[in-house]
Amino acid sequence: MRKYHAPVWNEPIIMEMGHKGERGIAIPFIEEDIQKSTKDAKFYIPNKMIRKSPPNIPEISQPHILRHYLRLSQQTLGMALNIDLGMGTCTMKHSPLINEELVKSPYFAEIHPLQDENTTQGILEIIYKFNRYICEISGMDEFTFQPGGGALGIFTNACLIRKYHEMNNDLPERNEIITTLFSHPADAACPATAGFKIITLYPNSETGLPDIEALKAAVSKHTAGLMITNPEDTGIFNPMIDEFVKIIHEAGGLCAYDQANSNALFGITRAKEAGFDMCHFNIHKAFSSPHGCMGPACGAVGVRKELTEFLPVPIVTFDGSKYHLDNDRPNSIGKMREFMGNIETILRAYSWIMSMGPDGLRTVAETSIININYLIKKLTKIRGVTLAYPKQNIRLDQARFSLKELKDETSVGTDDVARRIVDFGVQEYFTSHHPWIVQEPFLPEPCETYSKEDIDYWAEIIRYTCEEARTNPETVKTAPHNQTIKKINTKALNDPNQWALTWRAYIKKKGKSKQEHLSP
Amino acid sequence: MKKKLGLIVNPIAGMGGSVGLKGTDGKKTLSQAKQLGAIPRAHIRTTEAFKELSSIKNSIELYTYPHEMGEEQAKVCSYTPKILGSISKGKTTSLDTKNAAKDMLNHKVDLILFVGGDGTARDIYEVVGDKIPVLGVPAGVKIHSSSFAINPRAAGSLATKFLQGLIELREAEVMDIDEEAFRQNVLSAKLYGYLKVPHEEQMVQNVKIGSIPSQRETIESIAWEIISNMKEDYYIIGPGTTTKSILRKLNLEYSLLGVDIVYQKKLIASDINENQILKIIDGKKSKIVVTVIGGQGYLFGRGNQQISFKVIKKVGKDNIIIVASEDKIISLKGNPLLVDTNDEEINKMLKGYFRVTTGYRRSMMYRIA
Numbered sequence: 001m002r003k004y005h006a007p008v009w010n011e012p013i014i015m016e017m018g019h020k021g022e023r024g025i026a027i028p029f030i031e032e033d034i035q036k037s038t039k040d041a042k043f044y045i046p047n048k049m050i051r052k053s054p055p056n057i058p059e060i061s062q063p064h065i066l067r068h069y070l071r072l073s074q075q076t077l078g079m080a081l082n083i084d085l086g087m088g089t090c091t092m093k094h095s096p097l098i099n100e101e102l103v104k105s106p107y108f109a110e111i112h113p114l115q116d117e118n119t120t121q122g123i124l125e126i127i128y129k130f131n132r133y134i135c136e137i138s139g140m141d142e143f144t145f146q147p148g149g150g151a152l153g154i155f156t157n158a159c160l161i162r163k164y165h166e167m168n169n170d171l172p173e174r175n176e177i178i179t180t181l182f183s184h185p186a187d188a189a190c191p192a193t194a195g196f197k198i199i200t201l202y203p204n205s206e207t208g209l210p211d212i213e214a215l216k217a218a219v220s221k222h223t224a225g226l227m228i229t230n231p232e233d234t235g236i237f238n239p240m241i242d243e244f245v246k247i248i249h250e251a252g253g254l255c256a257y258d259q260a261n262s263n264a265l266f267g268i269t270r271a272k273e274a275g276f277d278m279c280h281f282n283i284h285k286a287f288s289s290p291h292g293c294m295g296p297a298c299g300a301v302g303v304r305k306e307l308t309e310f311l312p313v314p315i316v317t318f319d320g321s322k323y324h325l326d327n328d329r330p331n332s333i334g335k336m337r338e339f340m341g342n343i344e345t346i347l348r349a350y351s352w353i354m355s356m357g358p359d360g361l362r363t364v365a366e367t368s369i370i371n372i373n374y375l376i377k378k379l380t381k382i383r384g385v386t387l388a389y390p391k392q393n394i395r396l397d398q399a400r401f402s403l404k405e406l407k408d409e410t411s412v413g414t415d416d417v418a419r420r421i422v423d424f425g426v427q428e429y430f431t432s433h434h435p436w437i438v439q440e441p442f443l444p445e446p447c448e449t450y451s452k453e454d455i456d457y458w459a460e461i462i463r464y465t466c467e468e469a470r471t472n473p474e475t476v477k478t479a480p481h482n483q484t485i486k487k488i489n490t491k492a493l494n495d496p497n498q499w500a501l502t503w504r505a506y507i508k509k510k511g512k513s514k515q516e517h518l519s520p
Numbered sequence: 521m522k523k524k525l526g527l528i529v530n531p532i533a534g535m536g537g538s539v540g541l542k543g544t545d546g547k548k549t550l551s552q553a554k555q556l557g558a559i560p561r562a563h564i565r566t567t568e569a570f571k572e573l574s575s576i577k578n579s580i581e582l583y584t585y586p587h588e589m590g591e592e593q594a595k596v597c598s599y600t601p602k603i604l605g606s607i608s609k610g611k612t613t614s615l616d617t618k619n620a621a622k623d624m625l626n627h628k629v630d631l632i633l634f635v636g637g638d639g640t641a642r643d644i645y646e647v648v649g650d651k652i653p654v655l656g657v658p659a660g661v662k663i664h665s666s667s668f669a670i671n672p673r674a675a676g677s678l679a680t681k682f683l684q685g686l687i688e689l690r691e692a693e694v695m696d697i698d699e700e701a702f703r704q705n706v707l708s709a710k711l712y713g714y715l716k717v718p719h720e721e722q723m724v725q726n727v728k729i730g731s732i733p734s735q736r737e738t739i740e741s742i743a744w745e746i747i748s749n750m751k752e753d754y755y756i757i758g759p760g761t762t763t764k765s766i767l768r769k770l771n772l773e774y775s776l777l778g779v780d781i782v783y784q785k786k787l788i789a790s791d792i793n794e795n796q797i798l799k800i801i802d803g804k805k806s807k808i809v810v811t812v813i814g815g816q817g818y819l820f821g822r823g824n825q826q827i828s829f830k831v832i833k834k835v836g837k838d839n840i841i842i843v844a845s846e847d848k849i850i851s852l853k854g855n856p857l858l859v860d861t862n863d864e865e866i867n868k869m870l871k872g873y874f875r876v877t878t879g880y881r882r883s884m885m886y887r888i889a
């Protein structure tokens with residue numbers, strides 16, 4: 001295995017750096033004539049908007065700033081640095097760099113959302129066309145790209161269900177949303193935020209899937225809808241999904257398909273054929289727009305024709321010669337956020353699906369299915385690792401494993417292994433969403449990006465770590481050892497007194513910093 | 521400062537089980553078990569648990585009782601314990617367990633780790649109540665109480681984390697069955713009370729996961745859900761901290777281990793038996809509020825026999841409200857909820873999927889077998 005050690009710079013917080021009067025670069029002196037004709041910058045700012053005192057930001061020279069941020073980036077195990085296949089549900093695929101060039105291009109970067117639509121026809125065309133393509137991919141009839149993330153997409157779906165029942169004068173009565181325990185937790189949290197009561201279906205302990213009998217017992221005149229992931233966060237596809245949808249429809253509810261886990265479905269199944277009324281995709285996952293801190297994100301929401309009137313505004317329309325922003329939709333649920341959403345994600349996704357084409361998209365799905373099932377073969381050979389719900393013989397995009405046997409044998413659990421694998425230069429894996437009904441879980445997702453060699457190497461790290469749990473458990477339990485930081489006490493995450501989300505809060509809770517100036 | 525850990529080993533725990541005696545309570549049973557060749561296993565289990573404590577060994581001050589009640593095992597594990605009290609070697613009884621618990625309470629230990637079964641848990645509960653944290657290493661025949669860790673190793677690990685200040689406490693049932701009756705094939709389970717035990721959330725905090733509500737918040741939110749939906753019915757409230765949080769929220773007196781009746785948010789009757797319940801609800805609309813008792817998932821027939829099949833029949837299936845924290849449901853590991861009402865027809869009627877209230881406006885579909 002590769003010998004690895006992360007850089008450790010022990011960088012101070014930038015607020016602790018610099019000296020009074022230190023500056024980035026020297027700006028040239030402005031000649032008197034120019035000064036006179038342009039006036040001081042303050043002149044152009046309305047009085048009410050001028051601060052009484054300057055902001056308390058650090059004064060640092062340019063080389064020191066560069067050093068600081070480069071060091072921080074070196075300490076970050078980024079997507080482009082490692083085999084990032086451990087983060088199940090995240091679809092950590094490689095996003096082609098050429099698409100970053102498009103996003104950085106001034107033709108796109110300098111557009112303002114308040115510009116007259118006559119001057120933004122190009123991007124409106126891309127949004128419109130991408131909308132048609134994603135409708136084809138899902139079978140829905142119209143999409144909105146306004147939601148700025150997956151959870152906001154799911155919340156949008158909850159609001160659409162609410163609006164539908166409100167328009168039918170059914171709302172106070174229809175106040176229950178049904179979801180499953182292995183659906184993303186946002187499928188419960190978002191409708192709860194929208195005012196619904198939540199009923200969760202517990203999975204069958206053999207199949208890992210929700211029982212249809214449980215669904216039948218849950219529906220009633222109060223059923224507003226079903227919000228469900230498929231494949232669920234286990235990688236297992238529910239083959240009865242159309243039956244589930246039918247039962248909800250018969251009870252008078254709507255069905256929303258959380259398609260965050262859609263990477264293995266391109267060209268294979270669609271929301272429409274399963275009977276769903278609406279769905280959402282994470283453009284920053286399966287559609288190859290970078291994820292997480294490299295984001296931003298987009299939870300694209302699509303609906304069938306009967307529900308398009310409720311979509312958030314504006315919608316991009318086309319009259320045969322020109323593209324328009326349609327804001328005149330009286331039954332719209334309104335805005336989920338300002339303007340059009342994070343359109344850079346749409347630009348990247350448009351470019352990506354155009355380069356793939358329909359056959360390429362199908363290959364993406366098939367490759368990701370082959371990759372996870374190959375990884376399953378590798379990992380289940382390791383002593384201490386088991387596959388949850390082993391009677392299900394195939395996984396689609398990801399798979400939930402358990403290290404319970406390892407823990408029983410060695411007392412090294414999944415959180416220990418997750419912390420140890422970073423010592424070999426790969427990202428920590430995702431254990432799984434709570435609750436952990438699969439004990440000591442982990443959830444890798446080797447989407448189409450990763451080669452056989454990548455997967456072999458990653459599986460070898462897991463094998464090595466499980467072996468080490470037997471020979472030297474303390475090393476695993478006290479990991480990481482080769483990383484930028486050491487093991488931290490996660491208890492602080494539950495203690496508001498130890499949080500500091502701003503520098504001001506940090507000073508308040510920890511007292512004035514006495515750190516030496518470490519800038520060099 | 522060093523943490524004080526108390527160790528109480530019930531040396532005979534588990535001996536009855538290996539020879540099919542369903543327990544080891546009572547002198548006669550013990551000698552019978554010994555005659556049948558029963559092997560003590562409490563000691564092995566103690567060593568297993570202590571393996572997990574090795575990382576904090578130097579920051580522990582160990583208190584224990586003489587000889588086979590802890591001293592011997594402590595020394596095997598290379599501890600130099602402070603020995604309290606005295607026993608007559610080879611003839612320990614439940615009184616010794618109680619004395620040990622009392623001495624440890626007086627020495628203000630941070631945690632009592634005991635090795636035994638339900639009987640041992642009961643003895644310790646009788647003395648310490650909820651005054652100090654306690655954790656059971658399962659070694660007995662009967663483990664109905666949820667005050668035990670799932671295995672000795674887990675007990676050691678929980679104790680370590682608790683003494684390091686990394687985890688919190690929860691209330692856990694102390695249950696026991698009448699062994700004598702059980703040998704005659706009559707199962708009579710009783711809920712004795714609640715011990716405070718260290719508790720690690722099933723769901724370990726992960727950076728991708730938001731905050732998880734505490735045990736207390738969950739139980740309160742269940743109470744609010746029931747109260748906000750209260751109708752003009754008689755509410756038969758079964759035993760347990762989850763169910764009784766409803767009465768606590770309504771500022772009513774309650775019997776933690778008994779059955780109470782609430783009507784129009786007022787207490788009508790407290791700690792009543794089957795006949796009294798039947799009398800009160802006669803001809804009235806009523807509801808039953810029950811929770812899952814103990815680790816095995818019993819809903820009726822364990823610790824709440826007052827809510828008999830006659831009561832259930834009268835109230836009706838649709839008027840049964842099951843409340844339990846999501847944690848508790850998950851601790852069943854997918855095994856169904858159980859009922860044992862002494863009436864086959866009622867047992868059959870209750871089969872199938874039920875809605876379990878898990879929080880405010882939250883429920884989960886779960887199966888009764």
